[in-house]
Amino acid sequence: MTSIISVANLSKTYGSGFKALDRINLEIRRGEIFALLGPNGAGKTTLISIICGIANPSEGSVTVDGHDINRDYRAARAMIGLVPQELHTDAFESVWATVSFSRGLFGKPKNPAHIEKVLKDLSLWDKKDSKIVTLSGGMKRRVMIAKALSHEPQILFLDEPTAGVDVELRKGMWEVVRALQASGVTIILTTHYIEEAEEMADRIGVINKGEIILVEEKAGLMQKLGKKHLKLHLQSRVDAIPASLADYRLELSGDGRSMTYEYDTRGERTGITSLLGDLRAAGIRISDLDTSQSSLEDIFVSLVRAS
Ligand SMILES: Nc1ncnc2c1ncn2[C@@H]1O[C@H](COP(=O)(O)OP(=O)(O)O)[C@@H](O)[C@H]1O
Ligand SMILES: [Mg+2]
Structure with missing residues (x-):
């Protein structure tokens, strides 16, 4: 495995005394799409800001392709394109001008051929002379990506690229990101959407x-996230789960008036049909039932508990 970014023992305490990051260790692999998934306030933007040199760490170090972000800031930063969470654009500039200007900020010589390629890759070429204010929301987001790619970075950070974006736009964004990966860019995106x-x-x-709870290949993690809960409301209370139902690992709740069964939506069978049969055989009657997907919050709670 070759890492393109190494984060070692990184902590951040804000001036307020709030510890937003707590000893983060993370390796980003060259060429991958890495999703940093976490609820609001988890520390995603803080972590990205430090890697991109916008905020200072309190402790620890970051290297980008071997360049330390403190000692070798310019070289490290030149490798990175950042699309921030908050979108700022110069509304009355043309697409071409604003993207070219971003490149200039990195002290790179003009390269119209590169700007043209970026705009074409992002399906913005026919809008190159349009003022940004005239563009749709999806196009504005793509302009932000074009700006971030203007100086030919090998790494692209997308901070919540689809927060508050409708489903169509979100899919369009995903296609853009995949195409960028295919062109050799390493991508780190933050999100609080499991589906994303x-x-x-x-x-x-x-x-x-502020803590990384786990880092895993997608397949392994999605299995953990595929759990659903079936809550059975009972007609009369029970003191304990009958031994005949032990295999289902039911949990008693509501002072014995309900039980919860956890099953895997991705499994071949959920076990619900046989559970209902075995409940009847055990003389337990159900007045109602409902199901719920594990929420991100639940998953965090269970992961934190397990760790
Ligand atoms: N400049 C700041 N000063 C103090 N606290 C901050 C500052 N920026 C962020 N925080 C706090 O740090 C935590 C992490 O914030 P952030 O990195 O923006 O999370 P996320 O991007 O995951 O939503 C939050 O509790 C936030 O309120
Ligand atoms: Mg954020």
């Missing part, structure tokens, strides 16, 4: 309260 991580990522890192 599932759709896009080669590997997923889960972050919660």
Whole structure:
């Protein structure tokens, strides 16, 4: 495995005394799409900001393709394109001008052929002379990506690229990201949508309260996320789960008036049909039932508990 980014023992305590990151260790592989998945406030933007040199770490180090982000800031930063969470654009500039200007900020010589390629790759070429203010939301987002790619970075950070974006636009964004990966760019995106991580990522890192809880290949993690709960409301209370039902690992709740069964939506069978039969055989009557998907919050709780 070759890492393109190495984060070692990184912590961040804000001036307020709040510890936003707690000893983060993370390796990003060259050429992968890595999704940093976590709820709001988990520390995703803070981590990205430090890697991109916008915020200072309190402890620890980051290298980008071997360049230390402190000692060798310019070389490290030149490798990176960043599409921030908050979109700022110069509304009355043309697409061409704003993207070219971004390249200039990195002290790179003009390269119209590269700008043209970026705009074509992002399906913005026919809008190159349009003022940004006239573009649709999806196009504006693509302009932000074009700006981030203007200086030919090998790594692209996308901070919540589809937050608040409708389903169509989200799919369009995913296609753009895949095409970028195919062109050799390493991509790190943050998201609080499980589906987005599932759709896009080669590997997923889960972050919660400033700690990386796990980093896994997508397939392994999605299995953990595929759990659903079936809650059975009972007609009368029971003191304990009958031994005949032990295999189902039911959990008693509601003072014995309900039980919960966990099953895997991705499994070949859920076991619900046989459970209902065995409940009847045990003389347990059900007044109602409902199912719920594990929420991200639940998953974090169970992962934190397990770790
Ligand atoms: N400049 C700051 N000063 C103090 N606290 C901050 C600052 N920026 C972010 N935080 C806090 O750090 C935590 C992580 O924030 P952030 O990295 O933006 O999370 P995420 O991007 O995962 O939503 C949050 O609790 C946030 O309130
Ligand atoms: Mg954020």
